[in-house]
Amino acid sequence: MKKQDFTVLKIVDLHPFPDNPFRVVEDEMLMELAESIKEFGMVTPIITRPMEDGNGYEVIAGQRRVRACELAGIDTVPAFVLPLDRDRAIITLVDSNIQRENILPSERAFAYKMKLEAMKRQGFRTDLTSPQLGQKLTSVEQLAQKSPNSRTQIQRFIRLTELIPPILQMVDDGKIALTPAAELSFLKKDEQENLLVTMESEEATPSLSQAQRMKQLSQSGRLDMDTIFAIMTEEKGNQKETVKIGMEKLRKYFPKGTTPKQMEDIIIKLLESELQRKRNRDSR
Template sequence: MAQKLSLNLPSADDLFSSQEEREDAQREKVVDLPISEIDDFPDHPYPVEMDEEMQNTVESVKAYGVHTPALVRPKEDGRYEMVSGHRRKMASTLAGLDTMPCIVRQMSHDEATIIMVDSNLQREKIPPSSKAKAYKMKLEAMKRQGQRTDLTSTPLEQKLDRKYSVEIVGEKSGDSREQVRRYIRLTELIPEILKMVDTGKIAMRPAVELSYLPAEQQKSLLDTMEAEDCTPSHAQSIKLRQFSQEGRLDENVVLSIMQEEKPNQKEQFKIPREKISRFFAPGTPTQKIEDTIIKALELWKQRERNRDTR
């Protein structure tokens, strides 16, 4: 049986184009693309808001155009997907432009995800919810590219260039490995509680503890927070998580924990130091002053008690 002869023949394009033309075709160019043909990145984690900064950007685009080209990748349907430049796209649209300068780059979805996340991490104001979603998207993209990203068992994480994958995720913004873990935990919060983290009503540390509660228990907690007009402290959040893990967290327990007095809610009595400084030698430690006052009050109370029994 005759074997087929396989010939690596050049394509028609290679036959009828020069080396310079072929090299030029491989180079990335800045081209003006119709804005209507550019789709936003799927599940883009960074909100594009109509704030004062955006208004300034719109005015700049109207006056000078878009200076920095956006980065897009071609889609199979002939359209383009925005990788970096969502704010410039909105500004261009609001400025009345039909096209914007873009660099078209061939890349996979995972490669685009990593670039999209990194290109936005240097922004000054990023809501915790956006950073949480972005970190998770990047970590998952790295995992699909074959990098071990086990978040629950640190010793098993594969080291890349002597760095853990979660360190690589956060290094663009300067966040530590543990901080990246905390941000990713926020993605387990229900939207209503996550929004409270964005607005500063709930701090990061208690929010991370609350992220371990199942969604139904988070909803129960949300109802209690709204009814009692309060938010959990870090200590209360730890207690809520412990009761949940023990299978003992219900509506009554949630209410009981949330009604506990927080340390910063306890009434404190303060005496101006200048009023008592004459009773103590200069440089006397505050704790010693406090102990001496308590002891003096106990002696006074004992004397009053003895006087009443005479």
């Protein structure tokens, strides 16, 4: 069967692709898709492959559309049925979904990992020369060519698969950014558990600097619960409260040539003097 030829399949004969990292969330967008399909029909066929046991088809691309059809009360869908082995199916699945904008970091992480492993099993050459760069390409660089993310970002995303589920969920929730999360992924599982306990008790998440220090301490075997607590409870630079007054506002109160440090010292002395005067007045 050529790719341009499609057929109509019953939804009851369709099955999710095993370990599909892309979730189907029944949100407002899915409901709108269901209403659109109900009114206009499904224009783009899904991509499937025959089940190895012959009992139905695995959905490679289009699981959201299948669910939208179910919600719309439609029991058949147009579909391409391609004779793909599992690794080719994984590559097609990832390529068909990775460009979407609303993908969670965890979905992207496991998708990149799955595709990279499939590429290696398929025997993709890792010594291809880029005509633009004139240099050899690694598997990750080849992966980046068909991805919205750079090689470095892809490597960071793949590192997320080493995080324990509760910390990975914090990344999905936007509580921990990608770069510090990738650094935390180098911590041993028990160290991540200790970090999780500390984050929950202190209601804080690590900065990039803190994550890098914990990684270094972990690699040298010196990251215990006390050390994690000490790092997580230190005052971050962006947590220090400051008051900023523009120099143009201050200059008129000081002689020409007064340095910012001298201005600060004078202001502090004046405030201390005024505070002492107020205390003396209140004590009378």
